[in-house]
């Protein structure tokens with residue numbers, strides 16, 4: 001069994017100094033209490049924790065890791081940028097170079113605006129939509145970050161602000177229609193995570209587009225999570241539905257912070273006077289990283305590799321669970337899969353995730369996983385062997401506990 005003593009000690013000390021024990025939402029206490037894990041280094045599809053344990057990572061830092069940790073191509077581009085200068089008080093040609101590349105790839109991208117972090121981009125899209133439509137209300141469906149409009153019932157959010165956001169159900173046109181009809185002419189934008197769970201049913205996204213257009217509400221696909229994984233043009237390319245605006249972040253810079261709002265020319269041009277500028281929107285490491293990442297994905301057809309490897313993992317896990325006689329199956333789609341255990345199998349699932357972690361696999365029990373081209377055949381084969389042995393061990397553990 002792996003030791004995580006150093007991690008545990010670090011976490012005890014960090015709790016007194018850091019809100020949540022560390023940066024952001026890297027939740028501790030997962031997987032049967034056998035985390036937290038402090039990561040100290042990564043390479044390819046793996047990272048190593050503070051106790052020297054290696055994990056094959058299927059969470060990919062919650063999505064940014066698109067072409068693997070320490071990718072030599074991306075990191076060389078970033079190092080070159082470090083040598084040339086990280087930020088200036090005037091524009092840099094690479095901002096234009098990346099914009100050209102993305103405008104060629106993303107259907108809804110005629111123009112774009114840079115941000116830091118996915119939350120910055122989604123809030124930027126909301127501000128642009130409010131300015132362009134002259135409306136205050138916002139519809140949302142999915143997770144869009146931590147800012148007030150996106151967390152309307154959260155602690156610390158003024159009620160007057162939260163009241164302007166309405167959530168609608170995914171893949172449910174009636175839910176959207178009802179919301180739009182309840183405040184006719186008042187919704188600026190529908191912020192929609194176009195891919196969730198298993199994905200939308202056939203007609204949903206086209207129906208959403210039509211409904212929004214008929215109410216004068218802009219449609220923004222929040223592709224912060226799905227972007228560059230399903231297709232280089234985003235999930236909108238796969239779905240064949242082009243929204244008015246879209247947001248991207250996470251995978252774009254393979255771990256370096258870069259995010260953006262992209263949109264149709266007629267909308268973006270109207271937003272020219274909206275104040276969405278910040279000091280670090282001019283930071284170049286993310287831009288250099290994004291150029292290298294997306295070019296590498298294009299040159300190597302990284303998206304096809306993601307689909308192939310994700311399918312191999314999903315099919316393999318289904319076989320493993322079937323052979324073990326366990327009611328669990330793969331869910332999601334190949335670029336963002338997960339594993340779903342049947343009713344009443346919570347304890348078995350906990351034991352399985354603990355056992356896979358003991359076998360160097362970092363599956364997140366709650367969050368969808370991400371597949372990268374760094375998940376090679378060898379790595380997936382090992383993952384499946386380890387999963388077969390982990391589910392047998394988990395079955396033994398739960399049988400003994402009864």
Ligand SMILES: Cc1ncc(COP(=O)(O)O)c(C=O)c1O
Pocket residue numbers: 117118119120122142143144145146193222223224225226249250
């Ligand atoms: C779909 C979506 N939108 C927005 C965000 C917020 O991005 P960030 O956490 O980079 O602020 C996330 C983060 O998980 C996300 O998944």
